[in-house]
Amino acid sequence: MISNxxxxxxxxxxxxxxxxxxxxxxxxxxxxxxxxxxxxxxxLTPMILWWLVLSGFPTLFGFVLGFFEWIGISDSPKFVWFDxxxxxxxxxxxxxxxWRSMWMGGLVTSITLVAGFGASLLMNLPLFxxxxxxxxxYIPAVTSTVATTQIFNILLDTNNGVINNVxxxxxxxxxxxxxxxxxGVFWIVVYSVWKGVGGAALIWLAGLQSVDTALxxxxxxxxxxxxxxxxxxxxxxxxxxxxxIVITSLIGAIQIYEQVLFxxxxxxxxxxxxxxxxxxxxxxxxxxxxMAGASSLIMAVIVFTATVFxxxxxxxxxxxxxxxxNRRRGGxxx
Amino acid sequence: MSQTIKSxxxxxxxxxxxxxxxxxxxxxLGVGLVLLYPLIFMxxxxxxxxxxxxxxxxxxxxxxxxxxxxxxxxxxxxxADAAIRKYFLNSTLRTVYATFWALLxxxxxxxxxxxxxFRGKNTLFLALLGTQMIPATIALIxxxxxxxxxxxxxxxxxxxxxxGILDTWWVYLIGGPSINIMGAFLxxxxxxxxxxxxxxxxxxxxxxxxxxxxxxxxxxxxxxxxFISITTALATWNDFITPFFYTSSDSLQTLPAAITRLSSxxxxxxxxxxxPLIITLSLGTTLPALLLFFFFxxxxxxxxxxxxxxx
Numbered sequence: 303m304i305s306n307x308x309x310x311x312x313x314x315x316x317x318x319x320x321x322x323x324x325x326x327x328x329x330x331x332x333x334x335x336x337x338x339x340x341x342x343x344x345x346l347t348p349m350i351l352w353w354l355v356l357s358g359f360p361t362l363f364g365f366v367l368g369f370f371e372w373i374g375i376s377d378s379p380k381f382v383w384f385d386x387x388x389x390x391x392x393x394x395x396x397x398x399x400x401w402r403s404m405w406m407g408g409l410v411t412s413i414t415l416v417a418g419f420g421a422s423l424l425m426n427l428p429l430f431x432x433x434x435x436x437x438x439x440y441i442p443a444v445t446s447t448v449a450t451t452q453i454f455n456i457l458l459d460t461n462n463g464v465i466n467n468v469x470x471x472x473x474x475x476x477x478x479x480x481x482x483x484x485x486g487v488f489w490i491v492v493y494s495v496w497k498g499v500g501g502a503a504l505i506w507l508a509g510l511q512s513v514d515t516a517l518x519x520x521x522x523x524x525x526x527x528x529x530x531x532x533x534x535x536x537x538x539x540x541x542x543x544x545x546x547i548v549i550t551s552l553i554g555a556i557q558i559y560e561q562v563l564f565x566x567x568x569x570x571x572x573x574x575x576x577x578x579x580x581x582x583x584x585x586x587x588x589x590x591x592x593m594a595g596a597s598s599l600i601m602a603v604i605v606f607t608a609t610v611f612x613x614x615x616x617x618x619x620x621x622x623x624x625x626x627x628n629r630r631r632g633g634x635x636x
Numbered sequence: 637m638s639q640t641i642k643s644x645x646x647x648x649x650x651x652x653x654x655x656x657x658x659x660x661x662x663x664x665l666g667v668g669l670v671l672l673y674p675l676i677f678m679x680x681x682x683x684x685x686x687x688x689x690x691x692x693x694x695x696x697x698x699x700x701x702x703x704x705x706x707x708x709x710x711x712x713x714x715x716a717d718a719a720i721r722k723y724f725l726n727s728t729l730r731t732v733y734a735t736f737w738a739l740l741x742x743x744x745x746x747x748x749x750x751x752x753x754f755r756g757k758n759t760l761f762l763a764l765l766g767t768q769m770i771p772a773t774i775a776l777i778x779x780x781x782x783x784x785x786x787x788x789x790x791x792x793x794x795x796x797x798x799x800g801i802l803d804t805w806w807v808y809l810i811g812g813p814s815i816n817i818m819g820a821f822l823x824x825x826x827x828x829x830x831x832x833x834x835x836x837x838x839x840x841x842x843x844x845x846x847x848x849x850x851x852x853x854x855x856x857x858x859x860x861x862x863f864i865s866i867t868t869a870l871a872t873w874n875d876f877i878t879p880f881f882y883t884s885s886d887s888l889q890t891l892p893a894a895i896t897r898l899s900s901x902x903x904x905x906x907x908x909x910x911x912p913l914i915i916t917l918s919l920g921t922t923l924p925a926l927l928l929f930f931f932f933x934x935x936x937x938x939x940x941x942x943x944x945x946x947x
Contacts, residue, residue, distance in 0.1 A: 339754035341845050345744050346815075350764075353814035360778035361770055367778070421667070424660040430652055431661075437933055438668040441675065444929045446874035448892040449918035452899060453674045456681070456911055464677065464694050496671060504940050557771055564899055578773055585777045586881065598774030609769045 365602075367595030374589045386596035395572070396580065396597060403577040403601075406487065407556035410494040415551060417495065418502025425503060426510045436507070439500035447497075451564035454493055483573040486566040490574065493561045498554075502547065509543035510536065549612035553605050577601055675922065682707045682919050686912040707916045719886060719894075724920055726879075727890040730808040731872045737812035738819055738868040739861055745815050746823025747849050751835060761824075764817050776881065783807060783882055807882040819864040822939075826860045827853055863939030866932040870925055891921040 368386055372379035390396045421439060425432050442450070457464045458479050466476040479485040517535045526534065559578035562568060568575040568583070575583070577597060584594035651657060676697070681689065683703040692698065710720055749761050784800045791798025801807060830853065838852045854861070879893035889897070895917045898910055929936065 338752040342748045342752045342754045342757075345748050349741050349745060349813060349815040353817075356779075356782075356811050356814050357775065358767070360775035360782055361767070363778035363781075364774035364776075421664065424664050427657060427660050428648065428651065429657060429660055429664070430648075432664075435664040435668055436937065437930075438672060439664075440933075440936070441926065441929065442671055444870055444925050445675070446876075446892050446895075446918075446921045446925065448874070448876050448895045448899070449921040450674060452895060452914050452918055453678050455899075456915070457674065457677065459911075462690075462694055464696060464698075467694055468696060496674075500671070501940065504937060508940065553769070557773075559773075564896075578771065581771075581773050582776075585773070591777055594777060595774065598771060602770045602774065605771060606766075606769050 364595050365599050367591050368597075368599045370592045370595070372591040379592070382592070386592050387600070389593070390596055390600060395575075396577075396593070399575045399577045399580040400600070402575065403556045403558075406491065406576060407552060407558065410491055410498070410555040410558065411548070411551045413491065413495050414498040414502050414555075415506075415547060418499050419506050421499065421503040422506035422510055425507050436500075436504060439503055441500065442497045443501045445497075447560040448564060450497075451493065451561055454489065454565060458489060480566070481570055483570060486570065486574040490558070490561050490565055493565065494555065494558060498551070502551065505543065505547050506540075509540045509547075512543070513539035545612060545615055549608055553608055556604070557601070675926075678915060678918055678922065681912075681915045684912065689912050689915075707912070707919065710916055711920045719889075720917065720920065722887060723889050723891045723894045723917070726808075726888065727873060727892075727921075728924075730890065731869050733809065733812060734872040735865050735869045738816040739865055741813065742816045742819025742823050742864050743849065743854065743857065743861070745817075745820035746827060747853060749820060750824040750827035751832075764815070765821060768817055776877070780881060803883045803885055803888065805888065807878060807888075816864070816868070819868070822860050822864060823857060826857055830856060859935055859938055862932055862935035866928060866936055867939070869928060873925055873928075874921070891917055895921065 367379075369381060369383060370379040371382045371385065390400075425435055429435070458466075460466065460476065460478050460480070470476055477485065479489065513536060517539065518531060521531045521535050557578050559576055559582055562574055562576055562579045563582065566574045568579055578601065581594050581597045581601070584590040584597065652661070680698050680700075683705075684692070684698070684700045685702065685704050685706070688700055688702065692700075711724060749757065780802075783802045785795045786792060786800035786806075787794050789798070789806070790800045790802065790804065792800050801810065834852055835848055838848045843851070874892055876890075876892035876896045879888060879890045880896050883889065883893075895914055898914050898917070
C-alpha cells in the first residue's frame with residue numbers, strides 16, 4: 303500500500319472496506335475481492351455444511367413433522383395439514399401449557415430483573431469486597447441444573463427435608479410440597495430466580511457503569527437529589543441495556559423446562575406443565591412426534607417475534623439517539 | 637503523593653461504616669449467603685456416610701457426627717464405585733473436545749465475517765444468527781432419527797439395518813467441527829474493533845491468512861476467547877440431554893446424565909431416590925464448574941458486560 307502519487311497511506315486506507323462501507327465499493331470486483339471470497343469459501347464451507355447437516359436439517363425436519371400425524375417411531379407418518387395446530391389451540395393440555403409458560407416466564411423475569419437491579423445498585427457503591435459479592439451472586443448460574451435441582455429436592459423432601467424439619471421445629475405442620483400446584487410453581491420460580499439473579503445483576507451493573515458520569519455531574523450542578531438522578535439520568539441511560547435484558551430474559555424464561563422436569567415433573571396432575579416440557583414429553587415419553595413438531599414451531603414463532611420486536615425497538619432508539627447526538631454536534635460547530 | 641493515597645484509603649475505610657454502606661454490605665452478604673445455601677448444604681452433606689445421612693434428622697446446617705472424606709475421594713479414585721470415575725472422565729474429555737472446536741470455529745468464522753469481503757456476507761451472517769432464536773428442543777427427535785440412520789455406521793447399510801451412531805462415542809464427537817455461531821458473532825465484534833492496519837502490515841511482511849489469524853489477531857482476542865471457552869465448557873459439562881437421550885451404555889454416561897438417571901424423573905413412581913449417591917455425583921458435577929468459574933471469573937464478568945451492552 304505504498305502510494306507513488308504522494309497520497310498518505312492513511313488516504314489509501316480510507317478506500318479499504320473497513321466494516322460499514324462494504325458491499326457497494328468497487329472492491330468486490332477487484333482481484334483481492336475475489337481472493338477474499340475464495341478464502342472465505344475455503345474456511346466457511348466445511349463448518350457451515352457440517353452445521354447444516356447436524357443442526358439445520360434436524361430443525362427443518364422438526365418443523366415439517368408438525369404437519370404429520372406420527373405416533374411412535376415405528377408407525378409411518380401421515381400428512382394431516384394443520385390438524386396438529388388446530389388441536390394445539392383446542393386441547394387444554396397444550397394451550398394451557400403455553401399460557402403457563404408465558405405467565406411463569408413473566409413472573410420469573412420480573413422478579414429476577416427487579417431483584418438483580420436492586421443488587422446492582424448496591425454493587426455499584428464503592429464497597430470493600432464488591433468483587434466477592436459479584437462472584438457469590440453469580441455462582442448459582444454456573445452450576446448444573448440437574449445437580450442443583452436435586453439438592454433443592456433433598457431440601458424439600460417430605461419426610462426428612464431441611465425445610466420441613468425447620469417448619470416442624472417452629473411448631474408448624476410439615477408440607478407435602480409435591481401435592482400442591484401452588485408450591486410446585488413457587489419452588490420452580492424460586493429455583494429460576496436463584497439461578498438467574500446474579501447474571502441479571504452483573505448485566506445491570508455493566509449498564510450502570512456505562513452511563514456517562516458527566517450527566518451525573520450536570521445533575522449535581524442542577525441540584526438534583528438522589529431520587530431525581532435515578533429517575534432522570536440512570537433509568538434513561540439504562541434504556542438500551544434494559545431492552546436487551548428484558549427481551550433475552552423473557553426469551554429464556556418462557557423456555558424453562560429442566561427445573562420443571564426435575565422438580566415437579568409436571569405434577570401434580572400435569573398442573574405445572576409448561577410448553578417446552580410438553581414438547582419434551584411428547585417427544586420422549588408419548589412419542590407424539592407430530593404434536594412435538596407443531597408445538598416447537600409455535601414456540602419458535604413466539605420467540606422469533608419477540609426478537610424481531612426487540613431489534614426494531616433497539617435500532618429505532620439507536621437511530622433516535624444518534625440523530626440527537628448529530629444535532630448536538632452540529633449545534634456546537636455552529 | 638503516598639500521603640494522599642493513604643488518607644484516601646482511610647477515608648474509604650471510614651466510609652464503609654456509614655449506615656448506608658453497612659446496610660448495603662448486610663444485604664449483599666445476607667442474600668449472597670442465602671444464594672449459596674444449597675451449595676453449602678451439598679458440601680456438608682458430602683461428609684455424611686450413607687447410613688448416617690438417611691437416619692439423621694437434617695437441620696439447617698447438617699454436621700455429621702463421624703465426618704468422612706469417602707464421598708469426595710470416590711470421585712477421584714473410584715474405589716467405592718468405579719463407574720463414577722468413568723463418568724468423570726467422560727465429562728472431562730467431551731468438554732475439552734467441544735471447547736477446542738468451539739474456539740477454533742469461532743475464531744476462523746469470526747475472522748471471515750469481520751475482515752473478508754464477499755457477496756452475500758451480511759445476509760449469510762444474519763441468517764446464521766437468526767437460527768439461534770429457534771428453541772433447540774425441536775431438533776431432539778430428528779437428531780435421534782438422524783443418529784440412528786447414520787450411513788454405514790453401527791450395522792447400517794446406507795440408512796437402515798442397525799443403530800447408527802447411537803450409543804457410541806460419536807454422539808459426543810460428531811458435532812465438533814460445525815460452526816459455533818454465537819462465538820463467531822463475539823469474535824467478529826471484537827476483531828472489528830481492531831484497526832485494519834494490523835492485517836495490512838502483516839500482509840506486507842508476507843504473512844498469509846492463517847498467520848494473520850493465529851499470530852496477529854488471536855493474541856488480541858484472548859479475553860473473548862476465554863469467555864467463549866468458559867461458556868462452552870460449562871454448557872458442555874452441564875449438558876445432560878446428549879448422553880441421556882442418545883446413549884444407553886453405562887460406560888458412555890457423564891456426571892449430569894448419571895444424576896438424571898437416578899433422579900425421580902427417571903425413577904419409578906414412589907421409589908426413594910438414592911440421595912447420598914446423588915449428592916456425590918452432584919458434588920462431582922458442581923465443584924469443577926465452580927473451579928472453572930473462579931479461574932475465569934474476570935472474563936465472565938467482562939464478557940457478560942460486552943454481550944449485554946452490544947445488545
